[in-house]
Each structure stands twice: as structure tokens, then as C-alpha cells.
Amino acid sequence: MNLxxxxxxxxxxxxxxxxxxxxKTESIIEVKEEFEDGLYGIEEHEYLQVLFYFHKSEGYDLISKRRIGGEKGLFASRSPRRASGIGITTVELLKREGNKLYVYGLDAIDGTPVVDIKPYASFMDEASISLQKNNPRYKIEKMIRYQNIDELLLKAGEFHGHYCPFLALGVLAAADALKRMQKADAGMEKLLAVVETNSCFSDGIQVVSGATFANNALIYRDLGKTAVTFVSREGGNLRYYLKNDKFLEKDYTEAKELFEKVVARREGSRAEEKKLKELWKKIAFEIIEEDIAKYFKVERDIEIEVPDYAPIFEDKYCQECGEKIMAVKAVEKENQDYCKKCAQAEYIQLDGSGLTVKKFD
Incomplete structure (x- = not known):
């Protein structure tokens, strides 16, 4: 066989x-002149698969120790010491300049021989689709297991709509907690996240932990603290409290000032809003590179009341509008059931101010 x-x-x-x-670095793949024509149209693709030869790797073991502990066979591992010497990785194509491809995500050292390049196609190359059908959180749990915090932040950004420091802090705390507790949940309330704020921090918690309001695993306590407690119903908990709460003022003065103008006072221009988002993204990805101890005080097995599993409520129908409501939310008037709106009753609303009591007029 010739390569x-x-x-x-x-x-x-x-x-x-x-x-x-x-x-996490950029590299250049310099294609030989006689193969340059083969790059025609490659700019149309965002990601590429690169096959290369581990030219400095010598020998191999059929069974070896893993970086994260335990042992595995050669063909069940990502060891660079391969029987064939072939490595493969998926990279992001940043740009092409002639015979040079500028890429991000290539885990090959300087001088590595490349033996093939082809476009990455998710519908053909994504092996986790069937696994994700069985476990919707398959990818996220894998990121947690290998502590791929940058990928978790990308996921959180999809959900949250932008990157920011407190989203990153939520991701960092949740990833650390789930790794320490070695817990995974399929949205069945076995792992709870008790958040004490309704800021961006809580979205990072939701994405990584899988605890949400709708699956009853996210418990909101209106305390106004950047803190969260992860609770396993099987026993044990971890509380994370942001101790380094002045880090923006100390380390990121420009971003803090822009935040006050653009977000707090709503006075910023579009250019300033764009600049803030750029700074927020930069800071967010810097935060996740730090040790958890820089930002958080972590406590184990604190005293905390654990709510019962969410009950299943019966339904009733409002006598005025006819819409179905949970029985426990119905308002009884003259032996008739009404929704709170038709009864002009008080209700609790969660918004940017926290929990507030409202009343229909």
C-alpha cells in the first residue's frame, strides 16, 4: 500500500x-503545487476532514492507558501511536490563499505530512445521530466527560442568543459540577439545579446541566445571588457562589463601561452594541480557560431543602373563556371555576426584575 x-x-x-x-489554534496546510488544482471549489465548504501521517510517532500498543483514566484498546482510543500511523481530524476552513489553506482545529504538529483532504458533510459523517435519538443529550454529556468547555459555551450561545461573561460562568460552574458529581440526567428530575438569579448565568446552567423550568429540574430562588446548587436526589450536592464579583471592573474596564452605556442605560449606538458583543465574546472564551477556583467558592453537601417530584395535576376549564387550566391554578367563584385572567386575580410573573406579583384589571 502506498500513501x-x-x-x-x-x-x-x-x-x-x-x-x-x-x-484551539490556527494552522496552515500547504498543498504541493502539483495538487493545487484539486482545491478548486473548496472555499464553498466551512469544514474539512484532514488525513495525515504521524511521522514522529513510533510503535504502538494494542492496549494502553487513557488520559482520563483506565485502559482501552488501540482501535477504541484516540492515541496518536497507531498501527497504520494515520490520523484524521475535522477542521474549520478559515480561508484559502492559492495553495495554502488556513484552518482552525488541526491537532497536527509542524511538518506533518497530509495524505488527503475532503469536505466534511454532516449528513454523511455525523455518527452520533442515532445515538442522539436514544439520548438527546449525548453530545453535551460527551463534552462534559471530556471537559470540552469551549464547545459547551458554543451550545449555550445557540440557546442564549449571544456570548457574555455570565453565560460563560454558568457553563463553567455546571461543567465542573457534573464532572465532580459524575451525574447525567434525562430530564427526569433526578439531578436538580437550584439557581439564585435569573441572569445570563442561569442559561449557562440550563444548557449544560439539562435542568429546565419545563422538566421541573430547574428550581428558581429569587435571592439575587450569582449562585447555583446542584442536587442529586440520590444524595450529595455542590453549591457554586461567584466570589470574584468585581472581575469586570478590575480586568475588563472597557467592556464594563460599554455595558453600562449600551445595556444599563440603553444609550449606546449600533456600533457600540456591536463592540460590546465582540468584547463579551472574547471575555467569555477567556473565562472558560480559567480554573474554577478563580471565580467560585465551592461548597459540598450544604443544608438545602429538596422539593418533591413535580405532581401531575388534574385539569379544569374556565367557565368564561373555556380554556383548559391546571386545577390548582383555577379560581373558584360561586362554585364555578375560572382562570386567573377571567377572575381578575393576582398571579406571579418571572421577568427581568425577578418574581413579581401582578393582577389582571
Missing amino acids: TEIAKVKSKYKEPIGPDKMK
Whole structure:
């Protein structure tokens, strides 16, 4: 069997280091002149699969120790010491300049021979679709297991709508807690997240932990603290409290001032709003690189009241509008059931101010 070298990698890493660090840098794949025409149309693709040769790797073991503990066979691991010497990774294509491809996410050192390049196609290459049908949180649980915090933040950004420091803090806390507790939940209230604020922090908690209002695993306590307690119904809990609450003022003055103008006072221009989002993103991805102890005080097994499993309520119908309501939310007037709106009764609303009591006029 013959392999043809079609390109070489140019990277700042001359020797192998942890793949997690290498995949967070940009590299160049310099294609040989005789293969340059084969790059025609490659700019149409956002991601590429790169096959390369581990030219500095010697020998292999059929069974070896894993970085995260335990042992696995060669073909059940990501070890660079392969029987064939072939490595494969998916990268983001940043741009093409002639025979040079600028990519992000390539875990190959400088001088690595490349033997093939092809577009990544999710409908053909995504192996986790069937796994995700069985477990909707398959990908997120995998990110937690391997502590791929940057990927978790990307997921949280999809849900939250933008990146910001407190979203990143929520992601950081939840990823750390679930790793320590070694718990995963399928939305069945076995793992609870008790949040003490309704800020961006709580969205990071929801995405990573899987605890939401609708699956009754996210408990909101209107205390106004950047804090969360993860509780396992099987026993044990962890509370995370943001101790370093002045980090924006101390470390990110420009972003803090822009936030006050754009968000707090609603006086910023579109250009300033764009600048704030750029700074927020930069800060968010810096935060997740830090050790948890820099930002949080972590307490184990605190005293906390654990709510019962959510009951299933009977339904009733409003006598005025005819709409169905939970029986416990119905208002009884003259032996008739009404919804709170038709009864002009008080109700509780969760909004940007926290929990407030409202009343229909």
C-alpha cells in the first residue's frame, strides 16, 4: 500500500502537546503545487476532514492507558501511536490563499505530512445521530466527560442568543459540577439545579446541566445571588457562589463601561452594541480557560431543602373563556371555576426584575 503526501502542515507547535490545546489554534496546510488544482471549489465548504501521517510517532500498543483514566484498546482510543500511523481530524476552513489553506482545529504538529483532504458533510459523517435519538443529550454529556468547555459555551450561545461573561460562568460552574458529581440526567428530575438569579448565568446552567423550568429540574430562588446548587436526589450536592464579583471592573474596564452605556442605560449606538458583543465574546472564551477556583467558592453537601417530584395535576376549564387550566391554578367563584385572567386575580410573573406579583384589571 502506498500513501501519497499531498501537503504539509505549518504550525507553531514543533512537538506534540495535548490535542485540546492544539485544536484551539490556527494552522496552515500547504498543498504541493502539483495538487493545487484539486482545491478548486473548496472555499464553498466551512469544514474539512484532514488525513495525515504521524511521522514522529513510533510503535504502538494494542492496549494502553487513557488520559482520563483506565485502559482501552488501540482501535477504541484516540492515541496518536497507531498501527497504520494515520490520523484524521475535522477542521474549520478559515480561508484559502492559492495553495495554502488556513484552518482552525488541526491537532497536527509542524511538518506533518497530509495524505488527503475532503469536505466534511454532516449528513454523511455525523455518527452520533442515532445515538442522539436514544439520548438527546449525548453530545453535551460527551463534552462534559471530556471537559470540552469551549464547545459547551458554543451550545449555550445557540440557546442564549449571544456570548457574555455570565453565560460563560454558568457553563463553567455546571461543567465542573457534573464532572465532580459524575451525574447525567434525562430530564427526569433526578439531578436538580437550584439557581439564585435569573441572569445570563442561569442559561449557562440550563444548557449544560439539562435542568429546565419545563422538566421541573430547574428550581428558581429569587435571592439575587450569582449562585447555583446542584442536587442529586440520590444524595450529595455542590453549591457554586461567584466570589470574584468585581472581575469586570478590575480586568475588563472597557467592556464594563460599554455595558453600562449600551445595556444599563440603553444609550449606546449600533456600533457600540456591536463592540460590546465582540468584547463579551472574547471575555467569555477567556473565562472558560480559567480554573474554577478563580471565580467560585465551592461548597459540598450544604443544608438545602429538596422539593418533591413535580405532581401531575388534574385539569379544569374556565367557565368564561373555556380554556383548559391546571386545577390548582383555577379560581373558584360561586362554585364555578375560572382562570386567573377571567377572575381578575393576582398571579406571579418571572421577568427581568425577578418574581413579581401582578393582577389582571
